[in-house]
Amino acid sequence: MGLTGNVASGKSTVAELWRSWGVPVVSADVLARQAVLPGSAGLASVVRAFGEGILAPDGSLNRAALRRVVFDDDAARRRLEAIVHPSVRVLRDKWTDARRSWGVELLAWEIPLLYETGADREVDRVVFVDAPEAERERRMVQHRGLSSEEARAIMEAQGDPREKRSMAHHVIDNGGSLAALRARARQVLEACAEEVGCPLR
Structure with a gap:
């Protein structure tokens, strides 16, 4: 579903x-956060696309800063989605496959x-x-x-x-x-x- x-x-x-x-139930929002954890390829790609200004002092993603960058910019938002969505899809499919292997149907x-x-x-x-x-x-x-x-x-x-x-x-x-x-x-x-x-x- x-x-x-x-x-x-x-x-x-x-x-x-x-x-x-x-x-x-798996949450795409949770998976999206996992996709850009510190040290991940996803976060590195986001930094390359939008600069280090979207990082917090501890090296994690500053979501508020990133939101300000992409909110009113359709091209920037599409660029961000092109980075994050494929990673989310991979994580979601792994989650689904694992539960199917356990016999979960719904x-x-x-x-x-x-x-x-x-x-x-x-x-x-x-x-x-x-x-x-x-x-x-x-x-x-x-x-x-x-x-x-x-x-x-x-x-x-x-x-x-x-x-x-x-x-x-x-x-x-x-x-x-x-x-x-x-x-x-x-x-x-x-x-x-x-x-x-x-x-x-």
Whole structure:
């Protein structure tokens, strides 16, 4: 299954719920951080592309500095994605192959850029998590320390979610309570499992 959604929609919460019900979920964001750890070929490539100004004093990647470089520059963002995405794909496939070798049938990839990277064509079901814009903005301001202007700029850069909603097999609306999200996440998980022939135990 492919689990996706725009920023602050709650997809990571859904991923945690699925894990608690025994379904392995790998996060592309976590893999992206692994791909640019200090000493990695990925980080060396990022530094060659964008300069040492994107490094923290300890030699790790300064994500805030890199975000400032690429956020308003489409060419720079594409250059960064061309460096990081192939490494993420390799790590993701290794993770998947390992679990397949253990006999795991039902698993999920949590990928914010699922459609943009073409990963939607590699999964049996796509689940899109969504929430009202005002709620997503509030979450980014309260939980991530962004200003309202920064939050709105990020949401605008990700575009209108309606097209992605229409392409997904299932949509989880996360504008209400955690209990409501939990119930819907379980309902969608059971539906996906049934549809791909791997009923939950």
